[in-house]
Amino acid sequence: MKKRSSLCNILVLMLAIVFAGSSTVSSQVLNKPVAADNPNLGGNSPWTAACASSSFNEYFVNFTWSPPLVNSDNEFVLELSDANGNFGSPRELARASDKNNIFDFDFEFAVPTDIRGENYKMRVRSTSPAKTSPASDAYSMYFVDYNSPLLISQDGNGTIPPGGTIQLCGGASVTLAAHNIPNASSYQYNWYRSGTPLAEKSESITVSSAGMYYVELDYGSICSGSANTLSNTIEIITGSSLGVAINGSDNVGLCSGDSYTLQASITGMGLTYTWYKDNSIVAGPVLEGDSFAVNTSASGFDGNYEVEISGSGACLERSAPVTVNNLGNFEVTRQNASEIVLLPAQSAILSATTTATSPNYQWFKDGSPITGATNSTLNISETGNYFVRVTETSGGCSGSPVDSDTTTIVSPDSFEFVIAYVGAYTACESSDATLSLSAINAVSSSGAKTDVTSEVQSSFAYQWKKDGASIGGETSKTITLSSFEDNGGYTLEGVLDSFNAASNNLNVKLSTSEVLEISSNGTVLCDGAAPIVLTTSKDLTSETFQWLRNGQVVDSSAETLTADEVGDYQLVITTNDCPLNSNVITVNAFDESLLSLDKPQDLVIIEGETETVTASGGQSYEWFDSNNTLLGTQDFYSFQQEGEYLLVASFGNCTISRVITITYRDTFAVPNVITVNGDGINDLWVLPNTFSRNSDVLVTIYDETGKEIFSQANYENNWPQSTTTFNKSSMIFYYKITKGGSSLKQGTITVIR
Template sequence: MKTKINQGLCVLALLFIGLATGSAQTLNKPTPADNPNLSGNSEWQNACASSNFNEYFVNFTWNPPLVASNNEFILELSDASGNFSSPVELARIADKNQVFDFDIEFQLPEDTQGEGYRLRVKSTNPEKVSEVSDSFAMYYIGYNSPILISKDGNGTIPPGGVIDLCDGESLTLATHNVSNANQYNYSWYRSGTALSGNSNSINITEPGIYYVEMNYGACSGSANTLSNSIEVNINAAQGVAINTPTKTVLCSEDTVTLTANVQNQGYTYTWYKDNQIIQAGTLEGYSFTVDAANAGFEGDYQVEIEGSGICVEKSDAVTISSAGSFTVALDNTNGIALLPGSTETITVTTDAASATYQWYKNGTAIAGETNASYTITTIGDYYATVTETGGACTSVTKTTETVTAAYPAAMSIAIDYMTTYAPCENTNIELEVSSITATDANGNTTDVTESLKADFTYQWKKDGAAITGATSSLLSILNAEENGTYTLEANLESFNLVSNELSVVLNANDPITITADGTQICDGVIVTLSTDYDLNNVDFEWYKDGGKIAATTTSLTVTEAGNYQLKVLTNGCPTLSNEIVVNAFDESIVQLDKESSIVIPEGETTTVNATGADSYVWFNEANENLSTSSSVTLTEEGTYLLIATIGNCSVSKTVTLAFRDNFDIPNVVTANGDGVNDLWIIPNTYSRKANTRVIIYNENGEEIVNQLDYQNNWPNSTTGFTKKNQLFYYKIVEATKTLRQGTITVIR
């Protein structure tokens, strides 16, 4: 017990000395300490942690005066280069505020990897930082198993652990069984020689035997991570190509043999046409025969070789084409609606060098019809043959598609919007004939839009009434005044067609603007919304925060904060107005640059500035107007009133000015209840200040008062005293700055 009393006296003496002299605490750098849970001397030099062991200690010392009772000591770790720009908290100690030498236990975070870590200790009250420690190698050995490597980390180890490359090619080897691989450092080797780089992958351009292990620096001896080995061979390219063939343009009876320039009994050959395999890998299959008798023989041919000690190579392409390769096409394949007494001409096109023609009807040649065009006068199925009579090959013939000409038993017409259309979004639109369909007696339909659209006569109608001058296959609707339902009548000989109906609802795009006589709502003040848009004889709705409100008046009285809009239905389309935001009045908008209680020396002046309002009026206690600007200069004691106005709303603020007390801070209080000097009264320079803190300690160094805006009310009636004459210590602090400190003797 005597030792504890002496320690308490020492602590009190140190605190008093620190208060009297104004000295500050000194935090010494942390140093490695012995682990009390391990036998022998376990003071660490490098920290090599793992899931099996992660318990370390540092010793920390500091010098008085005492820190605050709510202080905490924080042990922090730098990054791997010793930088504390983003320190990691390792431990927080709150029960050593009267102990000047103690050990702190900590664990390494799992991402710790490096040689230059440092430690430091911070205190929270007062805020101080120790000198940083020496540098230490620290590693958390999170991975401690053999590593597996493969090409691109794909997880497939090559057969025999060997990969062949061609000269000039490169290869990436990477780990494939290490989770969170990027958080570790690695050491790569080629045939026993260390390589540069520390990532989990490496780019290879040289032959050798490659392997990797984790680089745990000074802790590497604690891990077993050596990987499998992969041998990389660099092989020379063979320069494979296809020998120049005897011909590359074939007639139907021709063949040609393609041969690789590299021929070796041990090599495998794969042949391609248009990048598709046509002959799978074949040992010594260095030739391939192209037969023009096979349909689709034309194309680009390549050969690929592979084998022991060589690169896998593919040759450039050799193009084989047909001598009789030409195209034929009809200018109309959609079907022909042949009206009685009418004719239709169809034409075949071709790129044959020297062509002859023959037309057919229903599979039978039409005598004498050997031109590129033919005029149809009767119904039937028509096609043409085209024969190439010149060039390397003779009498190659191709047949066109078949086109059907039929008398229509019925016809129909359809109209559609020319461009994308959505009701109430478009401001204009065009309508057009989209299709004309002919149906024969058997119910077969043919699209005859292109062949007959120009032959019909047209009349557009709106809501059943003919539109004057609208007699083409296209109709432009330019504004919302033309909204309605549209149809088209079309006539050709005996066919009188009526189209489908199309509804058109265009947006009038009339802007609607609402205005407000204010944007702030406060006691007794409302906001009125209105518009210049004529709302008579139209449907409209008021909205608040996106929801319709029950208001039917052309102007709106607003009593709640929110976002307001007006929706008007014009020409069948809803149109939204601009949005007006109405806010509840916030008195905190108005700010003063001084506190509400101001103390100045007698004879001096002070200026108070206000911000945030539209207008200002300052009054003294006699209700006299001192200023109508945002600032006022005060010279006399008293209470002053500011009326600040924002829109239709106002806010009041008061400022009290007092002259500074001239008496000093007392160091004796006679708390005997006689009404004289019973309380510790300090000058108004320090009392009743929102940013000034008063702290009082008892003789044991215990904090008994910690108060902002001290009200000159200590000691109160419940304060207990253990002695007739008792000593206390005080500090007066503003932020982190100590303004005054000393002792108080309470006499009872």
């Protein structure tokens, strides 16, 4: 940093005082800030662009100004424009409060982390007096928050193509985007094709022309190169699509040993062919290899076959697949459950699917073929074990028949019902409940259960029971309960032919609509006060109840409770197997903090205005003035006069007192102009009460040469005195007001005669 010697600064300060007293100098001159060298870097020169980062962000600008002196409370503020050089909403970079006697100094600042632009400007503003310097020259400023090489890929998917090459066919296009930078859309980018800058500035670019594409973050004309963000290169090559296919059917059935050749639709163009089976290469790449013989003698020859072509001026493209099936190898799949419960007077349909090309079907029951059962489905009405046998009949292949999995048909031994709550239900909290049949299970002799709800629910006759007794009129699958008198255990029974079914039991406990209230003769424990007694209007004679403190039982026999400890008190009555809870009464220990005021106790008001103070927490209030006169009994009082006031708040037999002090605010400032024309108006320099008639405050006045002409403690608003003469029509004097050696106020007085 630039330093001045103490003697030099004293000389400049003396000149500033002289200039301040001159009638030809009216205000300071603030010069525009300029970039300065960094004193912490040896051999450094002023910066031309600010390329900041997390590892380096230390910059300096030089600022000069001319006397007269600024006020002692002045601060110089270094401000930054927006990226276009406008100061509509300037940002503060640095602030100096100790340079009011230094006319040439440097500001140190850090570039904000969201700054990116080419035309930032700076200026300096003084606060006392308020002045603003001219704007600096425009500077390129960037905070480089990402400084690693970018990686680009197709659509930003993170996969860089093999060899960094992407081929486009028939005028197609591709989108390239960076995939390794967080918040990619918040940056600007420089895209290049074969070294030529492109106009696109966003994080992605859509291209269709051949070339070498790469990108970097746009950190401006100077900072971009130093940021080291240049990406990988992706080469775009173009070609024509020929539309290759495999001749013939796209679904071929072959037997082992059959001869079959796949033929590409494009031949004789000097192309290279690669043949695939199930996405794995089985032949090639071979120049002019436009056909492939399927080896049906090999195990697993069946699958999906494709051909891929490439060559000069042609796009790399692959055909649609051709499916080759092994007619001697197929599957049979059962389409129903492994076990089916056959209900009385009902039938069921069994079915199967197969991959055989031309299948023959034969169904079996208990190991024997069923006469005439030669379709893919079978309608059954008897119990037993069923499966279907499939034989392939096409293609000249002779293979073994394939059997489906077996389905076991059983009849139920019994039925059971499952009932459940419908919707939201909480015991002892819900005011209503709906119960409904949710499932009917057929139970076999082995205990196995099968859900048969949809098949038989409409065939049963139903009856709801409460605590084992039938409920008149409740013969549907659903019952709704809406009174705590309905509380109890519920079941559902049903009859179908010779079967009798019963459900599980559901307990219903509905809440009561009764409200239980407790009250007390107080809520604050205080020495010497009457005991706090909790009571209720509810007759507890025949009730089962408990008094609780903080959730713990403290009494279960007395109909009233004396609260001799702080805590949350509540009464709970057990009715219809559910608790009935009262309101909660909180008993607090007596404490000064129970009384709250919405304003400070020492309150400053403007004379002639009203300020209202509101109290809270107490049961009653009394407001008194300094003569102990009762002013009011509400929870608030509006003050207009200075003085001391007393608030007494009652909490049962306890009280809290607060003293409130009201003082007036000083509302006028130190005058800087007086007129000594003898008219009795503004002839004297009159100070506010804060500074006048105070033995601890010293008032000193200097003439325009800096000579002391008046000094007085306990100033009585008596300057200028009658003996003071003024030899010009308008003269400037300087004043300083101090207390205990510390400056309170300083400035100028213009005397007009």
